Amino acid sequence: MRIFLFAAETALKSVWHEKWINLLTVLSISIGLLIISAFVTITQNLDSVLKRWSKDFGLVVYLKDGLTSGEESTLRDYFMHDTDVISVKYVSREQAFEELRQTMGEQSSVLEGFESNPLPPSFELTLKSELLTPSNVERKASEIQHLNGVDEVQYGEKWLSSLSTLANIMKVVAVFLGGAIYIAIAFITYSTIKIFFYRRKDEIETLKLLGATRTFIRLPFILEGLFIGVLAGVVSSLGLFGTYSLLLNKISAFLPSISIVMVPLPLRAYIPAPLAGALMSFLGSFVAVGTIRY
Amino acid sequence: MRIFLFAAETALKSVWHEKWINLLTVLSISIGLLIISAFVTITQNLDSVLKRWSKDFGLVVYLKDGLTSGEESTLRDYFMHDTDVISVKYVSREQAFEELRQTMGEQSSVLEGFESNPLPPSFELTLKSELLTPSNVERKASEIQHLNGVDEVQYGEKWLSSLSTLANIMKVVAVFLGGAIYIAIAFITYSTIKIFFYRRKDEIETLKLLGATRTFIRLPFILEGLFIGVLAGVVSSLGLFGTYSLLLNKISAFLPSISIVMVPLPLRAYIPAPLAGALMSFLGSFVAVGTIRY
Amino acid sequence: MIQFAGVSKSYDTDVVLKDITFTIDKGEFAYITGPSGVGKTTLLKLVYCAERPDEGAIVVAGWDLKKIKQGTIPYLRRNVGIVFQDFRLLPNKTVFDNVALALRIHDMHPQEIKEHVGEVLKEVRLKHKENILPQHLSGGEQQRVVIARAMVSKPTVFLADEPTGNLDVETSRTIMNLFRQINTRGTTVLIATHSEALYHGTGRRVLFLRDAQIEKEIVG
Amino acid sequence: MIQFAGVSKSYDTDVVLKDITFTIDKGEFAYITGPSGVGKTTLLKLVYCAERPDEGAIVVAGWDLKKIKQGTIPYLRRNVGIVFQDFRLLPNKTVFDNVALALRIHDMHPQEIKEHVGEVLKEVRLKHKENILPQHLSGGEQQRVVIARAMVSKPTVFLADEPTGNLDVETSRTIMNLFRQINTRGTTVLIATHSEALYHGTGRRVLFLRDAQIEKEIVG
């Protein structure tokens, strides 16, 4: 116990004595952790964008001309009971025309030329977000195509495909980048503690000659590494929170739609990342002082 | 001259001897320089996006019904001689209809209901990019509105306004961020060299007692700081080039439109940033060894 | 207490000690002498396991150094007090902390440490300098701090390497008296020195090193 | 060559030197002696401007140290060779480089440096160890490297602080002979020591320090 207290005292003295290197190290690790957190945040936001847009890219099922209302409600019931479909919206001829007019906006005067409404009625279906990969959607579309009374099925295949590819790439990159950064964090602490170790080589030599055990010599260094890691974790958490809040505020000021799409920062989810950083830092310092020979 | 050679030798030995701290320092500075370069690149790209989109958001001048071709060419001549306008495109009724059909894409079957073409002919004008602020465009639009034969003038005011605001904010942020990072670079080198200086305090004390001049003592440290700065500049330039190429390749693979919008990396423009970094690094080390007293 | 049997030691091709055999009994007070660079310091280093012999057997305080485990060496060294020729004071710790360190390593209670260190600093006449850093001490004062640190943990074996190189005759005498006191308490004392004045007329065993061997053994 | 007039020096409240006055002429060979901690090293430090006096005037080799400018101090020191009591060898440079450093500071040509260093290492009998790092040398060998470094630049004033503390009688004699040679070339030599043996029978001036003052002056 006494040895632990003495080691903690020595570690804190060293933290202060070598404050510049320590600052550099803490900042480097914090930046690494921030990049990880930023990546996680971006990936999550992309997922959220994808889910929101999935509504716009839901299936549109155009119906054949001249269906009876009984045939239409048979189809509605069918969609309602399909577990892949989470929402069903019926769009009548008249609603379709109104929507088109709004979509065309300033050019809608064109539509005044119509004598009769040429648009068919349709069902707008939203699929479960798990199914929103290009191949799934395609499969579903061709399935529906074969139903009685269905004229045509449309969906935004191009956008869907590039966005889901992007999200998948981001996830893979996040895993690799995250792994690389965690290794880098262990390495940074390793080299910092190694520097301190070399710097105090003479002192350690003297301690060994005076009969100090390995634990007595190692403990201060390991504690210092742990301290650096924890500090970096705290700094990165604060940095993330600050940056995210600022960004959300500033960007949403002139791009209000962004706040609909961006997910709020789930603080719970950002504690594991810094914690893992502290652990890697601890590991680094542990390895750095690993080889004391008498 | 001999003293310079000896100092260079000492500096290089120290670079190698303290390779871990030096690596950390070089990487920190490189990251700072990379952030600056990334910001410059993003700002430039945003500018390019803005300029490209300015075409889409150019003025569309709808003409009144039943103009003679003489009246139409008077207007064209007027636009041609307006120095604010850099391109004039005449869109006939038929072309307009074709364009609308293409814009509507899958929904174009709607247009088959038309008996006669309800679209007016128009001029599409592109303004000088310097004029593409919301207020300028608005002024220009109302000016054209009053010309003979003009029915209506349209332009995409909302998007234009938010994009140009964003670009301006980015430019201001870039200046401040850049300044902060350059100061940080000087500071990082300052503290690294200060660390080396403290570490070799005993050695320096001995040199002073042996009759070494200030220059003899300082030179190795200053050279080391300069070396760190130059190395960091090279690393960041390589990093920027690599990242940019990679990004451009990978992203354009599934979002081909990106390569149209992104400007190529003008290598010439990226030499000043690292160079300024090396200078700041040199400055930092110069200040760090500034106070030798006998 | 200290037994060397056929011990040889070289640095690279440089033979420093060759086939050295001697025994120093528990409670004895002995000297090793010889010209500069002959191997006195090397011999002491072999005793506290800072160097390993190329050949031969060494036994110190019951430990066979040939078989001793890495993890046991600290416990051997806690029984050996050493006055290093190059002092080995920690430059960023005060005189008090430097001496206290030897007891901290023994995991002694802080209050006890304070008493012991105060006492031993009085014995080397440096109580008034206890809060000063080593580099602000004169050469002789530094040497006395090293002596204090070696004594404070009451070791069973006491090794001193040129312990009076920086001390005037009078202070030397005081220090040698201290060593004698330690010896009276039962501690085995071995002193390496080039100075004849130190052993002359003491009536103790003196081992003469020359050309890597024990040339002769006299009574001082 | 070295003139002290009414020089006083204290560390904090600790008066180390008080109203010291003496003159050492060009080409003289003198000793300063006194017990441990009396202020011998401090007195030498005043000569090479590592400490400044609280009061009094010091003139060394024509430089009035009261008026000397910061930028001139290196040029004063290049005229003074110093054997430091605590050696001050650079641990990461070989014996050769440590000695050569004194000449590099003088901006001498590498070829010349090589010759000079080789010569002086022969004189202290360490030519065979020139590529070794200081920590691999015995205490006495390290001391001789320091002596070599102080001699190599042929200074006009030579200061030696306890230069034989780690040397046996025989080696001490060799070294003292070297000092005498240096003196014969016209160099002023001042040696601080606690060892009577060093000055006894030399016929040189010996200044005795005690209680912050020059107690007496004898011929050794």
Ligand SMILES: Nc1ncnc2c1ncn2[C@@H]1O[C@H](COP(=O)(O)OP(=O)(O)OP(=O)(O)O)[C@@H](O)[C@H]1O
């Ligand atoms: N670590 C080492 N590596 C290489 N050579 C060494 C090492 N340590 C000592 N030596 C050499 O071994 C020889 C004996 O050194 P040692 O320090 O034992 O001598 P010593 O008798 O203590 O001398 P002194 O009285 O000068 O202190 C010397 O020639 C020295 O240069």
Ligand SMILES: Nc1ncnc2c1ncn2[C@@H]1O[C@H](COP(=O)(O)OP(=O)(O)OP(=O)(O)O)[C@@H](O)[C@H]1O
């Ligand atoms: N930098 C310093 N700060 C405070 N006190 C100092 C400093 N340097 C020396 N002293 C004190 O001044 C006194 C004289 O020291 P000095 O080194 O001159 O003695 P010395 O005669 O050389 O002794 P020794 O023979 O032991 O080397 C000592 O008591 C020492 O503790």
Ligand SMILES: [Mg+2]
């Ligand atoms: Mg020795």
Ligand SMILES: [Mg+2]
């Ligand atoms: Mg002294």
